[in-house]
Amino acid sequence: MRVVLAEDSVLLRAGLTKLLTDGGFEVVAAVPDADQLLTAVDAHRPDVVVVDVRMPPTHTDEGIRAALVIRRQHPKIAVCVLSQYVEERYATDLLSVGTSGVGYLLKDRVAQVSDFLDALRRVAAGGTALDPEVVAQLLVRRRDDPMRRLTPREQDVLRLMAEGRSNNGITAVLKVSNSAVEKYVSNIFTKLDLPPTDADHRRVLAVLKYLGT
Amino acid sequence: MTAVLRALSSPRAWQATFHVVAGMFLGATTGAVIWGAGVLWWAAVLSLVEGPTGYWMLPVLYVAVAVLGPLAVPPCVQFFSALQRERFRVLHGVEIAAPKHDSGTGWRRAFRPWTTGSTWRQFAYHLLAPVLGGLGGVVVVLCWAAPLLVLLWADGVTGPWNFLWFGGAAVLLLAAPWVARGIASADTAAARRLLGRDHADELAERVESLARSRADLVAAADTERRRIERDLHDGVQQRLVSLALNLGMARAAFTDQPPEVLEVIAAAHDEATVALAELRDFVRGLHPAVLDDRGLDAALSGVVARAPLPVRLHVDVARRCSPSIEAIAYFAVSEALTNVAKHAQASRAEVVAERVGDRLIVTVTDDGRGGASVDSTGTGLRGLAQRAAAVDGSLTVVSPLGGPTTVTVYVPCE
Numbered sequence: 235m236r237v238v239l240a241e242d243s244v245l246l247r248a249g250l251t252k253l254l255t256d257g258g259f260e261v262v263a264a265v266p267d268a269d270q271l272l273t274a275v276d277a278h279r280p281d282v283v284v285v286d287v288r289m290p291p292t293h294t295d296e297g298i299r300a301a302l303v304i305r306r307q308h309p310k311i312a313v314c315v316l317s318q319y320v321e322e323r324y325a326t327d328l329l330s331v332g333t334s335g336v337g338y339l340l341k342d343r344v345a346q347v348s349d350f351l352d353a354l355r356r357v358a359a360g361g362t363a364l365d366p367e368v369v370a371q372l373l374v375r376r377r378d379d380p381m382r383r384l385t386p387r388e389q390d391v392l393r394l395m396a397e398g399r400s401n402n403g404i405t406a407v408l409k410v411s412n413s414a415v416e417k418y419v420s421n422i423f424t425k426l427d428l429p430p431t432d433a434d435h436r437r438v439l440a441v442l443k444y445l446g447t
Numbered sequence: 448m449t450a451v452l453r454a455l456s457s458p459r460a461w462q463a464t465f466h467v468v469a470g471m472f473l474g475a476t477t478g479a480v481i482w483g484a485g486v487l488w489w490a491a492v493l494s495l496v497e498g499p500t501g502y503w504m505l506p507v508l509y510v511a512v513a514v515l516g517p518l519a520v521p522p523c524v525q526f527f528s529a530l531q532r533e534r535f536r537v538l539h540g541v542e543i544a545a546p547k548h549d550s551g552t553g554w555r556r557a558f559r560p561w562t563t564g565s566t567w568r569q570f571a572y573h574l575l576a577p578v579l580g581g582l583g584g585v586v587v588v589l590c591w592a593a594p595l596l597v598l599l600w601a602d603g604v605t606g607p608w609n610f611l612w613f614g615g616a617a618v619l620l621l622a623a624p625w626v627a628r629g630i631a632s633a634d635t636a637a638a639r640r641l642l643g644r645d646h647a648d649e650l651a652e653r654v655e656s657l658a659r660s661r662a663d664l665v666a667a668a669d670t671e672r673r674r675i676e677r678d679l680h681d682g683v684q685q686r687l688v689s690l691a692l693n694l695g696m697a698r699a700a701f702t703d704q705p706p707e708v709l710e711v712i713a714a715a716h717d718e719a720t721v722a723l724a725e726l727r728d729f730v731r732g733l734h735p736a737v738l739d740d741r742g743l744d745a746a747l748s749g750v751v752a753r754a755p756l757p758v759r760l761h762v763d764v765a766r767r768c769s770p771s772i773e774a775i776a777y778f779a780v781s782e783a784l785t786n787v788a789k790h791a792q793a794s795r796a797e798v799v800a801e802r803v804g805d806r807l808i809v810t811v812t813d814d815g816r817g818g819a820s821v822d823s824t825g826t827g828l829r830g831l832a833q834r835a836a837a838v839d840g841s842l843t844v845v846s847p848l849g850g851p852t853t854v855t856v857y858v859p860c861e
Contacts, residue, residue, distance in 0.1 A: 243685040249692045256696065288680065294740040318684050319727060321737045322752050323745035341684075342723045345691030345716065347699045371752030 235358050236280040239264040240271035240297065241316075242289045246341075250284065253344065257351040266290065268300040275304055280311060282358040286341075287317040287324070298324050305331040312357045316341045322371035325364065333439045337363035337398075353398075362398030362438045369396040372445040383425045391418040396441050451621055460624030463631035464587055466538040470576070470634055471584025473534060477527040478577030481570070484523070488516040520570075521560035528569045528642050531576075541635055543643045547652070564645060572641035579637075583630040590623035658839065662771075665837045669734075669771045676734040684726060691719035735777065743773050743800055747780055751798060754784045759797045768807050768860035775834050775858055776800060776809045779842060782827045783811035783854040791815025791852060807860035810853055817850035828854070 237259045241247040244266075251261045259282075263274035267290045275283060283304055287297035301313045305328075314337030315328060325338050337357040343365065344350045353363035364372075373381075373393065384392060387408075394404045404415045419437075423430050428440045454460055491512035494505075528545070535541040546565035560566040589596075593616035644652075694716035701712065738746035744762040751758040767773065780798055787796050793815030800809045821828045821844050832842040840858035 243681070243689075245689045246685050246692070249689045253692060253696060256700075288736070293677065293681075294736070318680055318688075319731055319736065321741075321745065321749050323737065323741055323748055340727075341688050342691065342720060342727070344688065345695040345720055345723070347692075347695040371749065374752045374754065374757070 235282060235355075236260045236262045236278065238262060238271065238274045238278055238280040238283050240266070240268065240274075240283070240285040240289065240300070242266045242286060246286075250344065253347065253350075254284070254354075257347075257354075259354070268296040271300050272303060275308065275311065279308070282312040282314060282335075282354065284314050284316060284354070287315060295324065298327060301328060302331060305336070309335075311335070312360065313337070314339065314354055314357045314363065316344065320365050320368045320371070322368065325368045325372065329442055333362050333442050334360045335362075338368055339363060339365045340367060352403075356398060361400075362442075364397050366393065366397060369393050372396065372442070380426050384422060388418050388422050388425070391415065392422050392441065395419070395422075395437060396445060398438050454624040455621070457624060460627055462538065462540075463627040464591065464623075466534065466631050467580075467584050467587045467627055467634065469534055469538055470531075470580045473530060474573075474576030474580035474584075477530070477573050478581075480523060481520070481527070481573045482577070484516060484520055485574075487512055491516070517561060521566055524566060524569050524573060525560075527573050531572070531638060531642055535635065535638055539631060539635065541638075543638055545642075546644045546648050565648065568641040568645070572637065575637075580634065583634065587623065587627045587630055590619045590626050593617075593619035661837055665834065666769075666771050669774055672734045672774075673739070673770075676730055676736065679726070679730050679733075680736070684723070684730065687719060687723050687726060691716065691723055694719055732781075734774065738773055738777055739770065742767050743776060746773075746777050747798060747800065750777070750781045750784060754796070755788050756793060757795045758784065759795070761798070762800045764800060764802045764807065764860075766802065768802070768858075772807060772838065772840075772858050772860050775831070775838065775840070776807055776856060778827075779809060779831050779835070779854070779856045780811055782831055786819065786828070787811070787813045787815060787852070790819065791817075791850070793850070793852075802860055805859060805861050807856075807858050809856040809858075812851055812853045815850050815852055816848070817846045817852050818848045819846040819852050820844055831856075 235258070237254055239247065239250055239254065239261055241250060241264070247264050247266070251264050254261050262278045262280055265271050265274050268285075271283070271285060283301070285297045285301055287295055289296045297315055297317070301315050304311055304313055309332065312335035313328075315324075316339055317324070318341050320338060320340055328336055328338055335357055337353060339350070339353060343353070357363050370393070373389075373396070381389075390408060391404055394407055399407070401412060401415050401419070405412050408415070420430070422428075423440075426444055428444060491509040495509045495513060532543045532545065535543055546563075546569075594613070597612045597616040694712060698709075698712050698716050701709065704712075735746050735749065737749060743764055747760055747762060751760045768776075780800070784796065784798070787793050791813045793813035796811065796813040798809070798811050800807065802808075819828075821832050821842065828842065828844060835842040835856055835858055838858055840856065842854065842856045844852065844854050846852035
């Protein structure tokens, strides 16, 4: 899978390039700022873009803005945003353009090598990967009555669904059986009055829509 | 005796004399203008009151004088005061600071001087200058010129009285240096009071400069926090992520190593991850970057979302406040919500941030057990109250036992 990487720190750019290459990705371009990122995306048409939020020249939110441009201009290209801190507002911006092929993760997560590579593959395949911290922030925005009807276990499952995980992924994290997860999921959809769906990414869409993004 | 004689030629005596004599002429000139203007104005007003007669142009003239006179006098007064202050500076070596003139627009500006004490004080000086200043000048000149006058006047006088006249003239001459300096001092004292700034002016200026330097300090502290946040973000945080990433890759790659080696790598990897999380929390507490990027609403959304209890957030700030004000509001909410979570045993809270005119009002309300105060130990509210006070704002806590608790922050937001 072909990746364009944008990260202003030389050290991390090298580290991430190695990580991605070892993980079976082909890094076709690694650039230090948003302008070069947009040029590289136009030139290479990669499968997925990995982008840092704070980059030159203003060191504010160029990464998010570049991600939004890419999402609008190339809906087929998946974007995974990495940041030292996650903000619910940035997540809302990102998801406003669509929830498939989007990732928003804390930079720390790259240190959990296999988890990060899994998340990136999921995003590249048109799925969603939201950092647990982002999901927590989204969840607290909706602390209303239907949410209170969920059992703690169902809330865990909802959280993992919002992160973009499939049933198999949820099964692995919670260490419960596949059928148990299916039951939790159907309970959640009933209690929150969401339209039932099997496809993973449509499920994420429903959950995120419910969470108000 | 030599000291008395030497005084006659001392520079100070002559300086004082020139100063007083110059004051006499200058005072007479400026006084003539001011008195003349006053008399004209009074005549015009009286004529209007009595009922003007004669040619129709006259009433128009009276009205013009009655209205325009008061407009023209303050600039004259200020100009004359500047001349007088210049006389003190050049001839007497005394600096008298000019009072501040309020600036305004239109009619307000034109009539404003009459509402300030300093204009009236200057006015008084110029009214008195021809009388008292003139008198002083004449006395000084008489003292210096006494022997000459006696010589001229006593030409035909003979007899024992002559000695009396000459004696008196000599005494006056010898006294002249002291008389001149005394009158100059009296003039200086009067000018300082009437032409200079009064205590209120000086205090007002001092308050203004203190407020400015205090605001500068707050802004400087804020800038410093931003700089540290940025340095940590660009430096230590990136290095630490890189370190954790390398350890993570090592952990994934070297699975065929002896268990002790794997254990050490795993421990180092975990430590690096924990350090990253701690550093992230610290950096966010220092200064949240999202506050600068997206403003109060976005930053508060983040705080509210992190709170371990349901919080309703309402932000209505159409135009953004200055960075230091936003920072105060942000940290106040952050601290208040931390306290709610720690101490209040509340089930829900509400945060409202509103801009009302040129004030930003932020309230944090919870339905907890109350009993909190700014001085409660373990809360950072005291520091925040001080930060708010430093920008002429305030932070108050209303928290009766049994609740509810409301923390209100008022800060200026221009």
